Amino acid sequence: MSSEVQDRRIPYRFCEDCAEEFVDYIERMQGRGDQELYWRDEAWMEVWATWINHRAALDRHFRSKSFTRLLEELKNTPSD
Numbered sequence: 001m002s003s004e005v006q007d008r009r010i011p012y013r014f015c016e017d018c019a020e021e022f023v024d025y026i027e028r029m030q031g032r033g034d035q036e037l038y039w040r041d042e043a044w045m046e047v048w049a050t051w052i053n054h055r056a057a058l059d060r061h062f063r064s065k066s067f068t069r070l071l072e073e074l075k076n077t078p079s080d
């Protein structure tokens with residue numbers, strides 16, 4: 001899938017398939033979602049929960065003082 005979906009409910013850039021899954025994950029977190037999609041079980045929920053945690057950790061890292069410092073140092077390092 002190459003087309004991208006942008007939806008106010010979705011704080012990430014996804015392809016259509018992933019956007020659909022993400023929205024469904026949020027629905028299921030709130031006790032909704034289509035129960036006929038039996039493969040979206042606890043293990044599937046765990047995949048999304050860990051992915052979201054991973055993305056949040058990346059965001060914290062990129063906004064951290066140490067990462068900002070690294071970028072500054074790289075900017076001030078003459079390249080060959």
Ligand SMILES: [Zn+2]
Nearest residue numbers: 014015017018
């Ligand atoms: Zn995707």
